Amino acid sequence: MRLSFSVGVVVAVVALVALLLPRAAAEGLPLGGGSGLVFATAAEGREVVAAEDEFTARMSPFDRQARLKSAGPVSSAEHRAFAARSVLEWGDRDRRAITGAMRGLEARFTEIGVRFPERVLLVKTSGDEEGGAAYTRGTAIMLPAKVLGSATPVLRRLLCHELFHVLSRSRPALRERLYASIGFLPCGDVVLPGDLEDRRITNPDAPLFDHCIRVKVDGVERSMVPVLWSRTATYDAKAGKPFFDSMEFRLLAVRVEGDPPRGVPDVDDAGEPIMIKPEGAAGFFEQVGRNTGYLIHPEEILADNFELLVAADRRPPSPEIVRRLGEILGAGK
Numbered sequence: 001m002r003l004s005f006s007v008g009v010v011v012a013v014v015a016l017v018a019l020l021l022p023r024a025a026a027e028g029l030p031l032g033g034g035s036g037l038v039f040a041t042a043a044e045g046r047e048v049v050a051a052e053d054e055f056t057a058r059m060s061p062f063d064r065q066a067r068l069k070s071a072g073p074v075s076s077a078e079h080r081a082f083a084a085r086s087v088l089e090w091g092d093r094d095r096r097a098i099t100g101a102m103r104g105l106e107a108r109f110t111e112i113g114v115r116f117p118e119r120v121l122l123v124k125t126s127g128d129e130e131g132g133a134a135y136t137r138g139t140a141i142m143l144p145a146k147v148l149g150s151a152t153p154v155l156r157r158l159l160c161h162e163l164f165h166v167l168s169r170s171r172p173a174l175r176e177r178l179y180a181s182i183g184f185l186p187c188g189d190v191v192l193p194g195d196l197e198d199r200r201i202t203n204p205d206a207p208l209f210d211h212c213i214r215v216k217v218d219g220v221e222r223s224m225v226p227v228l229w230s231r232t233a234t235y236d237a238k239a240g241k242p243f244f245d246s247m248e249f250r251l252l253a254v255r256v257e258g259d260p261p262r263g264v265p266d267v268d269d270a271g272e273p274i275m276i277k278p279e280g281a282a283g284f285f286e287q288v289g290r291n292t293g294y295l296i297h298p299e300e301i302l303a304d305n306f307e308l309l310v311a312a313d314r315r316p317p318s319p320e321i322v323r324r325l326g327e328i329l330g331a332g333k
């Protein structure tokens, strides 16, 4: 087939323009670099939370029971169906609140040099599925309805925090460099000692206990992994409290062996696991800094520092942590 001259010229011009144009404008609220934050339909949201992933695979029997506030055992399928039922449609007021909170962030992300996945989904939920907390799965951020009424700066910080989790999950090599910048190195996915494994509490933003930090405990150098579990052996469905109420957090001593490295819980002379609070670990705060009290995982320490990096509105107690984070993100453009 031959095109007429004029049609040929139009085709050539269109092709040239397409070549010269930068990457298509971002869908949704722009995050820089052609990435966008997109309001998910309820159907899209249900697909995200009902999916099987590292989080659902790692959940303990306690995890599932506590999410459903159930007195009996809960299967993974039941839990995922429950999570799907918590998804809501976005309203105009919600969209306005998010749009306001995101104002100016595209320029700041571009300045830092951070590159998010092309399409980050925002899912509104009732909050019932995750103790009322905001969290992430895959490249999606789940926001419970109650946080949408927060003041704009609060919502902005929360969005930055959650965006860090999405970024970190989508770039594994960058994640390793970032974790190493605060002293955390891979140590396999540590299984909790004794019956604690059945009542581990799993954080969707960082489902594995898989990075350890070297510190001194009572003068002995050790590898420690931050772990979470429930104080109560079973979920108290009668009281019906959120799982956060019974959550314990400690640094657990592990022996790290093999290649790839694998951490196995270490024991003291009495054969008991060695579990301490961060305050008892000499050298801990020297590595992670003192910019946040949210120390349950290197992922969370860094997400809080990312909030500070983006806001750049105050001098934190450990500015070097924020500076290094900015350097690594900028170098990973």
Ligand SMILES: [Zn+2]
Pocket: 161, 162, 165, 205, 300, 303
């Ligand atoms: Zn977080």
